Amino acid sequence: xxENLKLGIVTAASLEKGVDxxxxxxxxxxxxxxxxxxxxxxxxxRFFGMITDVSLGVTDERLAISPPDxxxxxxADVLTGTSTFGTIHVTPMLTISGDAKAVLExxxxxxxxxxxxxxxxxxxxxxxxxxxxxxxKERFNIGNPLDMETKLCLNLVELVKRSxxxxxxxxxxxxxxxxxxxxxxxxxxxxxxxxxxMHNEYGWIGTREGGGTAKGLKQLxxxxxxxxTLDEESSRRRKVSTDFVVKIGLNEIMPEDISILxxxxxxxxxxxxxxxxxxxxxxHDWLNKVLNLGEEELEELLKGATIHEGSFENLxxxxxxxxxxxxxxxxAKGDSVKNILDxxxxxxxxxLEFGRYQEIGAYLLxxxxxxxxxxxxxxxxxxxxIAVDNEALxxxxxxxxxxEAHKFLNPEVAxxxxxxxxxxxxxxxxxxxxxxxxxxxxISEEVMSQMxxxxxxxxxxxxxxxxxxxxxxxxxxxxSVLSRLAPKQQALIFGHAVPMPVAFQPVAYDAKFYAxxxxxxxxxxTEQVEKDIEELWK
Amino acid sequence: xxxxxKDSPKKIAEVIEASATQFSAQCYELYEIPPLGSLxxxxxxxxxxxxxxxxxxxxxRKPIARGKDEASEEAVYESSPQLAKLLRSELTAAVVGFKNxxxxxxxxxxQPARIHGFVYLCQPDEIRDFSRSFxxxxxxxxxxxxxxxxxxxxxxxxQMSQAHGDSRTFLVAAGKELAALxxxxxxxxxxxxxxxxxx
Ligand SMILES: Nc1ncnc2c1ncn2[C@@H]1O[C@H](COP(=O)(O)OP(=O)(O)OP(=O)(O)O)[C@@H](O)[C@H]1O
Ligand SMILES: [Mg+2]
Numbered sequence: 233x234x235e236n237l238k239l240g241i242v243t244a245a246s247l248e249k250g251v252d253x254x255x256x257x258x259x260x261x262x263x264x265x266x267x268x269x270x271x272x273x274x275x276x277x278r279f280f281g282m283i284t285d286v287s288l289g290v291t292d293e294r295l296a297i298s299p300p301d302x303x304x305x306x307x308a309d310v311l312t313g314t315s316t317f318g319t320i321h322v323t324p325m326l327t328i329s330g331d332a333k334a335v336l337e338x339x340x341x342x343x344x345x346x347x348x349x350x351x352x353x354x355x356x357x358x359x360x361x362x363x364x365x366x367x368x369k370e371r372f373n374i375g376n377p378l379d380m381e382t383k384l385c386l387n388l389v390e391l392v393k394r395s396x397x398x399x400x401x402x403x404x405x406x407x408x409x410x411x412x413x414x415x416x417x418x419x420x421x422x423x424x425x426x427x428x429x430m431h432n433e434y435g436w437i438g439t440r441e442g443g444g445t446a447k448g449l450k451q452l453x454x455x456x457x458x459x460x461t462l463d464e465e466s467s468r469r470r471k472v473s474t475d476f477v478v479k480i481g482l483n484e485i486m487p488e489d490i491s492i493l494x495x496x497x498x499x500x501x502x503x504x505x506x507x508x509x510x511x512x513x514x515x516h517d518w519l520n521k522v523l524n525l526g527e528e529e530l531e532e533l534l535k536g537a538t539i540h541e542g543s544f545e546n547l548x549x550x551x552x553x554x555x556x557x558x559x560x561x562x563x564a565k566g567d568s569v570k571n572i573l574d575x576x577x578x579x580x581x582x583x584l585e586f587g588r589y590q591e592i593g594a595y596l597l598x599x600x601x602x603x604x605x606x607x608x609x610x611x612x613x614x615x616x617x618i619a620v621d622n623e624a625l626x627x628x629x630x631x632x633x634x635x636e637a638h639k640f641l642n643p644e645v646a647x648x649x650x651x652x653x654x655x656x657x658x659x660x661x662x663x664x665x666x667x668x669x670x671x672x673x674x675i676s677e678e679v680m681s682q683m684x685x686x687x688x689x690x691x692x693x694x695x696x697x698x699x700x701x702x703x704x705x706x707x708x709x710x711x712s713v714l715s716r717l718a719p720k721q722q723a724l725i726f727g728h729a730v731p732m733p734v735a736f737q738p739v740a741y742d743a744k745f746y747a748x749x750x751x752x753x754x755x756x757x758t759e760q761v762e763k764d765i766e767e768l769w770k
Numbered sequence: 771x772x773x774x775x776k777d778s779p780k781k782i783a784e785v786i787e788a789s790a791t792q793f794s795a796q797c798y799e800l801y802e803i804p805p806l807g808s809l810x811x812x813x814x815x816x817x818x819x820x821x822x823x824x825x826x827x828x829x830x831r832k833p834i835a836r837g838k839d840e841a842s843e844e845a846v847y848e849s850s851p852q853l854a855k856l857l858r859s860e861l862t863a864a865v866v867g868f869k870n871x872x873x874x875x876x877x878x879x880x881q882p883a884r885i886h887g888f889v890y891l892c893q894p895d896e897i898r899d900f901s902r903s904f905x906x907x908x909x910x911x912x913x914x915x916x917x918x919x920x921x922x923x924x925x926x927x928x929q930m931s932q933a934h935g936d937s938r939t940f941l942v943a944a945g946k947e948l949a950a951l952x953x954x955x956x957x958x959x960x961x962x963x964x965x966x967x968x969x
Contacts, residue, residue, distance in 0.1 A: 257946070291949075291953035291954060291956070292953065292954050292955065292956035294956045294957060295956050298960075300960060300963075304967060306938070306941065306942065306945070306963075306966070306967050307963055307967070309942045309945070310942055310945030310946055310948075310949055310963060311949060313946070314945075314946045314949030314950055314953075315949045315953065315956060315959065
């Protein structure tokens with residue numbers, strides 16, 4: 233489309249309700265899509281706004297009652313843009329004043345409206361670049377604004393200052409988008425990532441709908457990414473170059489890890505309560521004892537405790553299914569946590585594959601347990617660094633990526649799990665979250681409100697849409713943009729890291745993208761890694 | 771004094787009645803009335819032919835039928851040559867603008883046309899010059915005319931379009947102007963547009 237195409241003029245506006253624009257005759261309503269950016273040339277400042285509604289107008293209602301003969305091209309030509317016209321509704325997002333000082337200050341929030349008949353243009357590539365910035369050492373190209381060729385650049389350094397969320401219903405492109413963001417962080421920010429990779433999509437290789445594969449992080453950045461696995465066998469079968477096999481010791485599982493599993497394992501509140509009591513009485517080795525000691529021995533140990541028989545049985549059944557998980561061993565010395573931390577502190581990103589253990593119970597248990605322990609180490613380090621007032625001692629910012637986030641962050645468990653704590657703390661201890669979810673309405677409101685930047689693909693459930701947009705200004709308008717995104721590869725980003733909300737098409741995750749990545753493993757290194765794997769699994 | 775050359779518009783009638791908004795003129799030749807909607811000029815004043823009639827010269831005396839025994843209509847006039855002197859053709863023009871120095875303006879002139887002023891039929895150059903803007907449409911729509919104004923407006927635009935190389939573009943532009951003027955009277959607009967469509 234033509235740069236800076238004039239669309240029409242402002243005919244009505246209010247700060248509350250936005251701006252109505254009457255389209256010029258040559259502009260077809262059908263070219264106006266919700267989510268596109270326009271500029272409004274006010275007398276003293278320019279406004280940036282998003283098209284949030286498109287409608288048709290007639291000057292005389294009788295036109296609708298006895299429609300003209302539009303098959304007559306003459307009549308059609310005369311009436312378009314005059315008696316019948318298109319209108320768009322624009323929600324202003326930012327202003328840039330004309331004077332030099334304002335140019336330095338950059339875009340400002342909207343506090344007024346443009347005057348009558350101000351000209352409205354499609355935002356040009358330059359306009360978008362002025363607002364979102366160019367690709368540079370902090371900004372990463374994540375895609376193009378809808379229907380535009382301009383690069384949309386996201387400031388990753390800003391992004392990782394808070395916890396963030398990626399939402400969208402199933403199959404809308406969350407995983408692909410997450411990969412893009414992870415690569416962005418890897419390239420542009422100091423943060424290091426820990427990804428709990430439920431479906432083995434991020435580390436080495438991912439699948440594409442309709443066939444084909446997508447490179448994982450380690451294939452692209454072999455020096456910066458390590459793949460850990462819970463399922464050695466599965467990783468080997470998939471020819472993944474792994475760095476470490478993670479085992480979880482029964483002795484590492486704490487009652488709080490059980491409480492997050494309550495609804496997954498159908499535990500009663502009393503059963504969860506019992507876990508805490510058992511831990512108090514039996515100590516670190518409580519799970520081992522509960523699962524492996526004979527009935528009499530246990531009874532002897534638990535004498536005097538008031539644990540209801542039914543609750544105990546209920547709990548034991550749940551604990552039994554944990555004990556049967558292949559990666560759970562009777563005793564572990566904390567090697568897994570230590571190893572992950574070592575990698576992270578060296579600035580290497582860690583992707584933990586779950587292999588065949590894709591049931592939600594295993595995912596919740598492992599992610600919660602490891603994050604809890606890693607977090608407490610981070611906390612210690614931060615406190616030490618603060619005590620001696622030495623920036624250099626602070627651990628690198630860590631971003632933990634979790635899928636199915638509502639299972640960790642629903643209102644029932646959010647204040648009990650480590651993730652709830654991290655989300656609420658606004659990275660006090662240099663740890664933040666990247667949550668991925670297809671059912672954001674399941675996440676506690678408080679946690680949602682703490683998220684700095686949200687990127688959402690199409691959502692069609694009203695409650696999910698409401699929860700994602702809660703507290704955002706222009707919510708209703710954004711809602712209409714959000715619910716009209718394409719079912720794949722379109723998203724809306726808003727919040728802390730972007731100057732204004734924008735609907736965009738994420739970059740295509742393909743060979744061209746791989747090639748564009750600076751510092752991504754050159755062909756030779758990738759080949760080398762492939763050779764290494766062959767060696768490794770011989 | 772105006773010098774006569776071959777490009778001068780043809781003198782066709784003479785003003786016999788004038789008001790601020792209209793003038794009537796008697797045509798020099800019986801039945802040689804310019805078509806409805808033609809652009810005419812008397813002095814500096816422009817008008818659009820908005821009505822015409824042919825009547826008996828003597829007010830109140832109606833002609834009588836004479837053709838009963840004649841073979842053709844022409845024969846009626848041939849057998850009574852005095853007829854041409856007893857009848858006259860008149861046009862009524864709606865004033866749509868005037869020449870203010872070199873500039874054509876499209877609103878009413880300060881003075882009405884002068885009686886006995888000569889009326890000229892404008893030639894394509896002058897028509898093109900005049901119809902560069904559409905301010906006259908508003909004047910026409912609001913005028914109190916002897917013929918329904920929808921007919922006059924449509925006839926005027928059809929006439930003018932012939933002076934323009936791309937008559938369709940001219941008509942579309944004019945149509946858009948009308949659509950704006952008649953934004954709350956779609957039925958009137960529709961009537962006019964229906965009369966503009968090149969058949
Ligand atoms: N940026 C992209 N580049 C290339 N293909 C993409 C991109 N985004 C999405 N796709 C296509 O859409 C499909 C679905 O995307 P993805 O797996 O990311 O969805 P999802 O939201 O994670 O789904 P689920 O909720 O089932 O996990 C992909 O398999 C791929 O074919
Ligand atoms: Mg996915």
